[in-house]
Structure formats: C-alpha cells, structure tokens
Amino acid sequence: MKYSFYPGCSMEATAVPYLKSFEAVAHALGIELKEIPDWNCCGATVASGVIGDYPAQVMTSRNLALAEPHGADIVVPCSSCYMNLAITNRKFKEDGHFRQMADEALASVGMKYGGSLNVRQIIDVMVNDVGLDTIKSKVKKPLTGLRVAGYVGCQTPRVFPWEFDDPEQPVFFDKIIEALGATPVKFPVKARCCGSSHSVAQPEITADSCYNIITSAQDDQAHLIAAVCPMCQLNLDAYQDLVKERHKLKTSMPVLFFTQLMAIAMDLPPDAWALKHNIVSPFTALAKFGVGK
C-alpha cells in the first residue's frame, strides 16, 4: 500500500507523538508513506475567514499538484487538513467552473493538477484499505479490559457525510479500538466540538467543550480518550488543567492519539509509543499492559 503523506503543520510541532507513532505503525502495517515534497499549510479553519474560500482552496491545491506525480492517494491524519484537501480535490473532480479557474491560477506558477488522486482520512485508510482483520492479526498485546472513549471530533466524519461513516455517531473509530482488544465505551459526544482554535482567543470556550467531552468519557468509565485530530488531542490534553480549575474537576483523563494505542498493542518499541509527549500522564491507565516510563 503506497500513499502520499500530508503531515500538516501540527504534526511537526504540537502533535509530534502523532507523527512518531503513525510512522512506526504504518511501517509495521506495510503502508509505504512518501511525504509530499515541499508541501504548504492547508489554511486550517482560518485562511478562508481572512482571504476567502476560493483563494484558500487554490493555495491548498498546490499540495495536490505536488503530490500527483507520485501517483498515490493522499493520506491525511489532521481533520482540518483533511477537510481542506478533500473538499478542494472534490471540487477539481466535480466542479467544472472551479477547475477551470484553479487550473488558470496553478498555471500562473507553472503547476498543474489533473484531479487523479483521492484524499483519504487516516481512519478510512485503516478500516477500508488496511482492514480490521489485518490490524487484529498484528496485535501482539491485546488491550483487554482497557475502556477507551474514541473521540472522532468534528470535521473527520462530517466533510462528506455518510461517505465513509455516520456524520454524527461515527462507528469506524470504535471498530479500530475493538480490533486492538480494547473496549470502546458508548461516549455519545464522540463527534462533538472540542472548542477548536478558540483555545487562543477565548480559552473558556475550549475549556467548557472539553469539560463535556471529559465528563462524558468519565460517565462511561473510560480509562482514557483516544483522539484522531491533533487539535482535539492538544485541547483535551494541554488544556485539561484549565478545565479542572474552571469546573472543579478532580480526576484526570489521559488523552492519546489512537496510533499511540496501536503502537502499544502491536508491541512496537517504546519510541513508537511516544508517551513522553503526553501531558496528562497515561502511565497509570496503561500500567497493566507493561507500559512504564
């Protein structure tokens, strides 16, 4: 399985543990990743609000043009990057007017995108390309008894509703957790908002949203939360002190990238777990699986 890989800005900084664990897990699953050469920012949820949707999409399309020569579909872990790349790609395929305009813009810098690629979310790739049976067969240390709240977040299931999952109560992420031997808990807020980038300008909004998510996981007796999106993980993990202070919450809730859980269950070397980067300590929750500092 070959893919072009779009890591996005956060994987190089705040989401380092995601990058480390994903690369190791991908290698172990036989996924060949080639980073898109000289990729640029997708614009996140912000660029469209400053320069407009179309200019932001044209900026994003440079990444598609750079990836096309490699000839492999693009895998994207970050939900926001996925949203921008996937929507832009879809417009190239289905919106003739957009394509004509964007072609013209790309030509002005000597680039071209033929629309031959698909943009794939990491969960989609894991379930539909790798397959749950393959994942199960690679699990050497099943996470039996570990109760996991699978937090899918907002954009991942909602960019193209029903294309690979339910936009409000997604199920594929729980299937991956199950394949690792762990128990996915009910967790009805699994696709609700984490407060996203309000964490800078109005952190209270993020703290309130994260409080709902953490307490829902606690209500379902989860030992930890598994996340897909770098922003969700950062908000739930780094802002947890603020949540606790603001809402008089006593207990902590570790928040891991799901690829970290995969690395543990597949018994990859501790470097691939990358747990030293987690702010809320996950070691008590994971002690019985031989995970220590």
Next chain:
Amino acid sequence: MTGFNVSSGPLKYDTEFAREIYSLENGHHIKKCMQCGMCEVSCATRKEMDYSPRKMFLLLRTGQREEFFKSNTMWMCSTCLMCKVRCPRGVPIVDVMHDLKCYAISKGYTERAQAAFYQSFWKEIWSRGKQFEGGLMARYYLKRGWKDIRKDAFRMKDMGLTMLKHGRMPLMPPKSVKGLKDVQKLVEVAKAQLQKGADR
C-alpha cells in the same frame, strides 16, 4: 407580541447592504434559509453567540448593517460542520461564516480577539507557508497589546512551559516552504480572479 424591546416604529430595510452580502462568495445561499432553526439547535457555540446563525441570516436579509458589525456570531463559529450537515435547505452555513469573517476584516472590524487571532494566523502562513505556534502567539499578543498579555500571562506561561517540557512546543520555526513565492502568487492570482468575477 412577547418582546418589549421591539419598537412599533417602521423597520428600515437596507437592501443595498443585503445585496452586498449576497454578492460575497457564498452569500447567495443566505436567500435559501427558511428560518427553521436547525442550525441553532446544532451549533456547538450557540450559547456564546449574540445571534444564532438563523437570526443572523434574517438580520442580513433585512439589511441590518449595524447589528451585523456589532455581533459576534461569525467569530464564535468553530467550523464543526454540524449545522452544514443538518441544514434541510443545504445552506453551507460554515462557508457563509467564512465570508462574514472576511467581510468584517475587510471593512476594518478587527477589534475582536478572534479577528486578531485570524489575522495573526494568516500572517504566519503568508510569511513562511506553514504555521508556527510561537510566531502565531507573538503576532497575536502584539496585536492585542499589553492588557491581554497581562490577563493571559500566567495561564499561558504555565501551559507553554508544560508543552515545552513535553517536547511539544518547538522554539524555532519550521523551515519556510521553498516554493513560498508560488504560494503567495497563487493567493494573489486567486483573489484577483474572485474580484474579476464579482465585478462582472
């Protein structure tokens, strides 16, 4: 009538303002809204908004220019897409919110913290082709000024140090994109195309 804050005087519609809003990239979708309120009950940040998306659309249709510029609605949108997937009329509400943010910034309404954040974020992308948290925060606080720095200093300092300790806050920015000139040119060309389309 249940509200006492509604004047019995005639309501003045500013159709010119409404038309200006309709001419934005996704502005025409506002006309499709049937005021059902599904966005309102789906919104993650509804309780932070002074007007729900539904009410905001009505304000825009009746051309309430001042109310629009005073409101925080579009700045509270976190792009979670719940309203977009649920809207029975297929209004891409999130995309309309993008336009409203853009429009407010272009008219100089940038005093909100969120507007400062958006502008700082964009400056980062524009200047190196990628996002760098350190640069973003520096730009943001330079825009917001001393009062905000003092207000946030403690809270943010602790969090920054924790992230630093866990290796999640690089002090040096990532290498700029080699094709930065291309990125910038693409944006300029696209903006010009959009302008040309709007002028037609």
